[in-house]
Amino acid sequence: MEATIGILTISDRAFTGVYEDESGPAVVQTLKNIISSEWIPVRSLVPDEINSIEGELIRLVDEEACCLVITTGGTGPSARDVTPEATEMVCDRMMPGYGELMRNISLQYVPTAILSRQTAGLRGNSLILNLPGSPKAIDQTLIPLFESIPACIDLMGGPFIETDPNVVTAFRPNHR
Amino acid sequence: MEATIGILTISDRAFTGVYEDESGPAVVQTLKNIISSEWIPVRSLVPDEINSIEGELIRLVDEEACCLVITTGGTGPSARDVTPEATEMVCDRMMPGYGELMRNISLQYVPTAILSRQTAGLRGNSLILNLPGSPKAIDQTLIPLFESIPACIDLMGGPFIETDPNVVTAFRPNHR
């Protein structure tokens, strides 16, 4: 079973064409480096509007059947940043550990990492994960997160994702 | 005043008898090692059903008058895991620090600790605390938590809990 992974860029300026979306392609490239099993990316781009974000997250999970949706952008304290709120609205259950871990990782690089409001949660059998918007921070956080993401998707009955051990080794505990 | 402590195992498979509950006895044994003052355990077992968990948490706090209720199981991302949601439903106020601390502690052992959605909260004068389900993780997290649990129960006007300093020393700050 191939894994379908949604990559959702959330940015007013990329959406209106003020600049090109660099974050979405950065997430795809990092995933290509990490994942060694078969997978299909489904990319999308919405402005920083809570209804648009919610609608696109629902579509990626319910219609595209993504086992994992990674958002990038919209997690800061600026007035337009509402990605965490949209994520919480569409999720049944929250995964507080990923937000904590990403802030802890990013704090090793910049003290303003603490301003990131990113979260993660589950909608049905899909994991939705907010990443920061900056391409550099994407690499710093997404790679270590893949130590646990494949096990999370296993637990939800999703596809078996394998990683390139030269990039990151997926840890799978022995459950009874 | 003796402390009454609820120990609630949450597991479909232990409830239906597919296997024996090992987590509940592991919590009781760890508490016996930690606590040197008088206390009474009240054990219970429910399936991974949100209504059953909520009802049993309410009973342990409101009827059994437990100053502390420790749950084990049901905190992961599997479809049936709803212990944190049930805990949040019955609590008046949340204690975010305990979930953060347990994930940080468990991350020293396994990267998948981040998948644990465990939380803690207050219902009236009682502290409800979600522990992981695995007996090994129970010891790793419950012992260091007792550095602060007795002070928490003091602040809520509960019984004075003493610990065995060979296992863990309860810290009590000087409040004015």
Next chain:
Amino acid sequence: MEATIGILTISDRAFTGVYEDESGPAVVQTLKNIISSEWIPVRSLVPDEINSIEGELIRLVDEEACCLVITTGGTGPSARDVTPEATEMVCDRMMPGYGELMRNISLQYVPTAILSRQTAGLRGNSLILNLPGSPKAIDQTLIPLFESIPACIDLMGGPFIETDPNVVTAFRPNHR
């Protein structure tokens, strides 16, 4: 543009005059040490009543136009402690990182830091931040937080706050 900063002491005993408010003046003194640009403190004192706290937070943000409101007190597990609940009620969006960071910092000093339920959030263009009540803990947490607070206020279009680099250096990332 001068920064108006609200300092709200939340304490039944200070409010009724059982003892003098030491926390509010401690926050003001620490802010004086930290901030080198122009700013105006607006101090206030309310009891541990959720409606009083909410009303005063709203007044400080909406009427006094504070870009930053710092509360002190009411974040523990005692029955009367409801500062985090009041904060969450008046905020549009939460900033989970600050609570996590403050607990991590305070844990280096006392294990009971984990009992602190403090949080932070945004109401309009204002950052509301819960500090612990003890004057010693105020210094320990508020100084390192100012590495990121000025950047947060920048992102919300607020006044440019400068810090004394002998106390703490405000970090400002280069946003495109």
